[in-house]
Amino acid sequence: MSKIKENNPEYFTDWKYAPSPESKDHIRLQNRYELFINGKFVKPNSKKYFDTINPATEEKIAEIAEANEKDVDLAVTAAKNAYDKVWKKMPGKERAKYIYRIARMIQEKARELAVIETMDGGKAIRESRDIDVPLAANHFFYYAGWADKLEYAFPNRKPQSLGVAGQIIPWNFPLLMAAWKIAPALATGNTVVLKPAETTSLTALKLAEIIQESGLPEGVVNIVTGFGNTGAAIVNHANVNKVAFTGSTDVGKIIQKAIAGTNKKLTLELGGKAANIVFEDAPLDQAVEGIINGIFFNQGHVCCAGSRLLVQEGVAEILIRKLKDRMETLIVGDPLDKNTDIGAINSKEQLSKINEYIKIGTNEGAEIFQPSCSLPKKGFFCKPTLFLNTSQSHRVVQEEIFGPVLAVQTFRTVEEAIEKANNIPFGLSAGIWTDKGSKIFNMTSKMRAGVVWANTYNKFDPTSPFGGYKESGFGREGGLHGLAAYLNF
Amino acid sequence: MPRFLNESGDSIPAFSLYLSLNFIFMGSIIDIPDFRLSPVVDQVGIEERISRFTARSIKKASKVQALKLTLTMIDLTTLEGKDTIGKVKQMCYKAAHLCDQLAGIPTVAAVCVYPTHVRTAKKSLEGTGIKVASVATAFPSGNSTRNIKIEDTKYAVAEGADEVDMVISRGEFLEGNYNFVFDEIAAIKEACGKARLKVILETGELSTLDNVRRASDIAIYAGADFIKTSTGKISPAATMPVTLVMLQAIKDYYSKTGIMIGMKPAGGISTAKLAINYLVMLHETLGQKWLSNEWFRFGASSLANDVLMQLGKETHGVYQSKDYFSND
Numbered sequence: 016m017s018k019i020k021e022n023n024p025e026y027f028t029d030w031k032y033a034p035s036p037e038s039k040d041h042i043r044l045q046n047r048y049e050l051f052i053n054g055k056f057v058k059p060n061s062k063k064y065f066d067t068i069n070p071a072t073e074e075k076i077a078e079i080a081e082a083n084e085k086d087v088d089l090a091v092t093a094a095k096n097a098y099d100k101v102w103k104k105m106p107g108k109e110r111a112k113y114i115y116r117i118a119r120m121i122q123e124k125a126r127e128l129a130v131i132e133t134m135d136g137g138k139a140i141r142e143s144r145d146i147d148v149p150l151a152a153n154h155f156f157y158y159a160g161w162a163d164k165l166e167y168a169f170p171n172r173k174p175q176s177l178g179v180a181g182q183i184i185p186w187n188f189p190l191l192m193a194a195w196k197i198a199p200a201l202a203t204g205n206t207v208v209l210k211p212a213e214t215t216s217l218t219a220l221k222l223a224e225i226i227q228e229s230g231l232p233e234g235v236v237n238i239v240t241g242f243g244n245t246g247a248a249i250v251n252h253a254n255v256n257k258v259a260f261t262g263s264t265d266v267g268k269i270i271q272k273a274i275a276g277t278n279k280k281l282t283l284e285l286g287g288k289a290a291n292i293v294f295e296d297a298p299l300d301q302a303v304e305g306i307i308n309g310i311f312f313n314q315g316h317v318c319c320a321g322s323r324l325l326v327q328e329g330v331a332e333i334l335i336r337k338l339k340d341r342m343e344t345l346i347v348g349d350p351l352d353k354n355t356d357i358g359a360i361n362s363k364e365q366l367s368k369i370n371e372y373i374k375i376g377t378n379e380g381a382e383i384f385q386p387s388c389s390l391p392k393k394g395f396f397c398k399p400t401l402f403l404n405t406s407q408s409h410r411v412v413q414e415e416i417f418g419p420v421l422a423v424q425t426f427r428t429v430e431e432a433i434e435k436a437n438n439i440p441f442g443l444s445a446g447i448w449t450d451k452g453s454k455i456f457n458m459t460s461k462m463r464a465g466v467v468w469a470n471t472y473n474k475f476d477p478t479s480p481f482g483g484y485k486e487s488g489f490g491r492e493g494g495l496h497g498l499a500a501y502l503n504f
Numbered sequence: 505m506p507r508f509l510n511e512s513g514d515s516i517p518a519f520s521l522y523l524s525l526n527f528i529f530m531g532s533i534i535d536i537p538d539f540r541l542s543p544v545v546d547q548v549g550i551e552e553r554i555s556r557f558t559a560r561s562i563k564k565a566s567k568v569q570a571l572k573l574t575l576t577m578i579d580l581t582t583l584e585g586k587d588t589i590g591k592v593k594q595m596c597y598k599a600a601h602l603c604d605q606l607a608g609i610p611t612v613a614a615v616c617v618y619p620t621h622v623r624t625a626k627k628s629l630e631g632t633g634i635k636v637a638s639v640a641t642a643f644p645s646g647n648s649t650r651n652i653k654i655e656d657t658k659y660a661v662a663e664g665a666d667e668v669d670m671v672i673s674r675g676e677f678l679e680g681n682y683n684f685v686f687d688e689i690a691a692i693k694e695a696c697g698k699a700r701l702k703v704i705l706e707t708g709e710l711s712t713l714d715n716v717r718r719a720s721d722i723a724i725y726a727g728a729d730f731i732k733t734s735t736g737k738i739s740p741a742a743t744m745p746v747t748l749v750m751l752q753a754i755k756d757y758y759s760k761t762g763i764m765i766g767m768k769p770a771g772g773i774s775t776a777k778l779a780i781n782y783l784v785m786l787h788e789t790l791g792q793k794w795l796s797n798e799w800f801r802f803g804a805s806s807l808a809n810d811v812l813m814q815l816g817k818e819t820h821g822v823y824q825s826k827d828y829f830s831n832d
Contacts, residue, residue: 035561301549353561
């Protein structure tokens with residue numbers, strides 16, 4: 016052995032993965048994007064444009080039109096006309112054809128959409144390629160199937176469409192959230208005015224191009240870009256019949272106040288601070304993997320992220336050692352590199368918010384751990400971070416950070432785990448890790464959380480409803496439940 | 505070095521280890537765990553982890569390094585009833601001359617043969633630095649008496665084997681006789697003397713990943729220098745899930761004791777791409793320290809040529825026909 020090693024020392028030196036960037040030669044991007052209203056791309060009345068940048072390089076990618084109240088009015092009016100004249104009357108099986116077509120076109124353009132999603136939002140190409148884009152297509156496929164079966168989905172309840180749905184989506188899963196919102200709305204016979212987040216408008220606008228190419232009747236889907244004012248204009252427009260919002264709890268509260276006293280239907284999918292609970296009989300190596308997927312998926316920009324780790328004291332030491340070892344192997348860097356595990360933080364603002372919380376945690380006396388990886392010099396990056404020895408009273412345990420920061424607590428008994436997991440204003444998701452089936456069922460029935468995963472984490476499927484308890488919002492998206500949010504009975 | 509020493513350095517029989525539930529290694533006491541309580545494994549989680557390894561994109565310099573490393577880690581194997589002196593000699597020549605047409609190609613780590621062919625292999629490989637590994641202990645079934653297995657092992661070592669690949673008694677394992685399996689491995693380890701011991705779990709017969717983990721723990725604590733997946737005679741042979749479970753057992757033992765144990769997946773790894781997937785898994789589970797043929801081997805008969813074809817492409821820019829690579 017030693018002879019081979021002596022003769023060929025170069026084989027045995029540090030093995031590093033060479034850069035393997037996804038090509039971006041094939042993507043088509045314009046320098047400037049207009050508003051998508053009534054089937055056409057139109058200049059904004061505001062005459063204003065804002066830049067969208069690549070958070071990994073801080074370079075400008077394109078400029079995006081900013082919609083003002085007048086633009087939103089045009090969009091809502093277009094949606095209302097399309098609803099009254101075309102979409103409401105169209106048989107479900109005809110609507111389904113359009114939705115299927117959009118799903119297929121997303122698949123055809125999957126590679127381009129994945130690269131743009133990564134460039135605009137900073138998420139690792141592995142995720143946009145393997146998760147965001149395929150799931151977005153799957154949502155359209157799934158809801159296309161329901162369009163002509165609403166009577167069977169809700170037997171004897173005479174489901175009826177609502178009218179114009181105003182939809183506001185966040186920057187963490189730009190295309191996927193657009194799909195979550197648009198697909199069920201179209202399947203149930205509603206028309207749409209959608210506003211993507213200001214840092215990640217591009218894939219929604221590429222989706223607008225797909226929708227235009229699909230021949231969907233004009234005005235059925237309108238996409239207006241802009242900031243909070245644009246969103247407020249949608250929420251407050253008199254001809255909007257339904258508001259669907261995914262985003263922060265603070266904005267969710269504002270929206271709920273704004274529509275109080277109107278007959279607008281509302282679904283809110285807001286923040287979370289999920290507990291990932293590891294019992295001492297759990298498969299520990301796989302639990303570590305689940306913890307990693309739970310908190311570092313999409314840089315922790317996930318409302319259902321497993322941002323609190325509750326570990327039973329008997330295995331805490333060994334589990335934390337394994338977790339630290341695993342974190343050392345995470346590759347942080349160029350989101351377009353196929354080997355990158357953790358990409359760029361979505362925006363400068365979000366990075367400073369995360370760093371603020373890292374400071375808070377340190378000041379609170381929690382023990383910090385970060386792996387030895389280096390970060391790119393340019394762009395917005397954050398090391399995956401653990402806060403150890405935290406208690407329920409630490410702010411890093413109570414508040415949503417929305418970044419790659421995990422607060423670790425220990426517990427002694429099942430009752431203590433339940434108490435700690437539920438003792439939080441949020442209730443979106445939870446994770447249970449144990450080898451014992453009965454313990455899983457006991458725990459899942461006691462979690463005040465919309466989604467509970469057992470021995471896995473962050474698994475999404477269009478057939479499965481998603482939504483929260485408490486300050487994580489109300490209403491469900493996905494599955495049969497997701498249809499109900501867009502129907503009157 | 506024999507693993508089982510009492511405090512004055514004398515070798516002690518395995519059963520007394522059991523009574524004391526610990527043994528001494530380089531001055532420190534290592535507790536023998538209760539193997540019924542080996543860590544549990546979740547198959548879905550294992551497969552998910554593996555999907556991350558196989559999604560790694562290994563290109564350019566890192567690919568060439570991985571391919572050459574793979575060649576140095578191969579145990580070139582012939583284990584057939586029809587093996588002859590001629591066949592073994594030819595394979596040994598191949599082991600030392602994988603592809604003389606390409607520059608900078610290393611040799612394999614070892615050849616693996618039946619005990620009766622050890623002498624031939626040893627002579628053929630003189631001066632090459634390539635080790636001779638011999639299967640022993642009534643390979644592949646392992647259904648024989650303890651004495652015959654010990655004699656089989658001693659014969660292989662006396663003939664010149666540098667490494668011994670033993671099989672565990674799967675029947676006894678599945679009956680729950682973990683002490684029997686442990687003691688047998690310990691006895692063979694003693695019979696090996698200076699030869700390194702690889703313990704074949706034959707994971708294709710163990711049926712669950714929980715069993716693979718438990719068998720790995722037994723083999724490691726009983727004195728294995730390497731743990732190995734398969735004989736190659738049972739399907740499935742090596743798979744990535746099984747190998748990952750074994751690597752995790754090695755990692756846990758290392759964390760606890762600081763002692764490194766080697767890993768050898770064997771059977772069914774016949775393409776360069778798959779071999780690289782295994783190296784990624786090794787790299788991200790056990791780290792750089794294990795990326796050497798001292799600690800990792802591929803038991804394979806046809807892997808080398810596929811790796812050579814890839815290396816040929818790096819040199820020539822195009823793939824050559826299979827006929828450019830010799831079969832021995």
